[in-house]
Amino acid sequence: MPRPRAGPGPPPEDMYDLSMDTMEAQSLCMQRKCLGKSSPLSKYIEAEHQQAGLFSLSSLEAITDVTVDLQKKRRKKCGACVPCLRKVNCGTCANCLNRKIGKQICKERKCEKLKKRQSEGDASEQHLKSRGMGCIPRRRTECGWSAGKLE
DNA sequence: TAGAACGTTATT
DNA sequence: AATAACGTTCTA
Numbered sequence: 001m002p003r004p005r006a007g008p009g010p011p012p013e014d015m016y017d018l019s020m021d022t023m024e025a026q027s028l029c030m031q032r033k034c035l036g037k038s039s040p041l042s043k044y045i046e047a048e049h050q051q052a053g054l055f056s057l058s059s060l061e062a063i064t065d066v067t068v069d070l071q072k073k074r075r076k077k078c079g080a081c082v083p084c085l086r087k088v089n090c091g092t093c094a095n096c097l098n099r100k101i102g103k104q105i106c107k108e109r110k111c112e113k114l115k116k117r118q119s120e121g122d123a124s125e126q127h128l129k130s131r132g133m134g135c136i137p138r139r140r141t142e143c144g145w146s147a148g149k150l151e
Numbered sequence: 152t153a154g155a156a157c158g159t160t161a162t163t
Numbered sequence: 164a165a166t167a168a169c170g171t172t173c174t175a
Contacts (some may be wrong), residue, residue: 102157105169
């Protein structure tokens with residue numbers, strides 16, 4: 001059952017027109033567009049944050065380093081594990097059946113390496129924690145943030 | 152926390 | 164340009 005989502009509507013162009021409806025605009029921003037890590041827009045936002053002095057300059061270098069690491073190109077399948085060696089889609093798993101919308105590879109073919117999250121086994125988060133940056137909010141609910149408490 | 156949805160990026 | 168599929172966010 002497809003959930004009623006926001007849909008592929010036009011992007012909120014007045015995202016930064018906070019005079020309109022600050023809460024709403026920020027909320028939209030928080031929910032998706034701005035805090036994603038992969039889009040050029042998010043990189044721009046990141047730069048904005050830095051310029052706004054949200055991060056101390058001393059930790060900036062280290063963070064930039066980590067950020068670059070996290071924003072590296074997307075990983076590729078190892079090509080050697082059992083799933084990778086599989087050549088045909090099963091055609092019956094959720095991913096196969098939901099191909100058009102889900103945009104995921106057949107579950108039977110999902111590389112073992114890619115099944116793990118990118119940050120797993122990576123010291124990036126620890127790296128940040130050691131610098132007092134234990135939590136980088138990517139979502140409204142992270143870092144003790146709550147809806148309606150964005151000032 | 153797993154799975155779904157969707158933006159984005161890599162490949163063809 | 165079309166397609167495949169990774170990465171992130173959101174919902175149940």
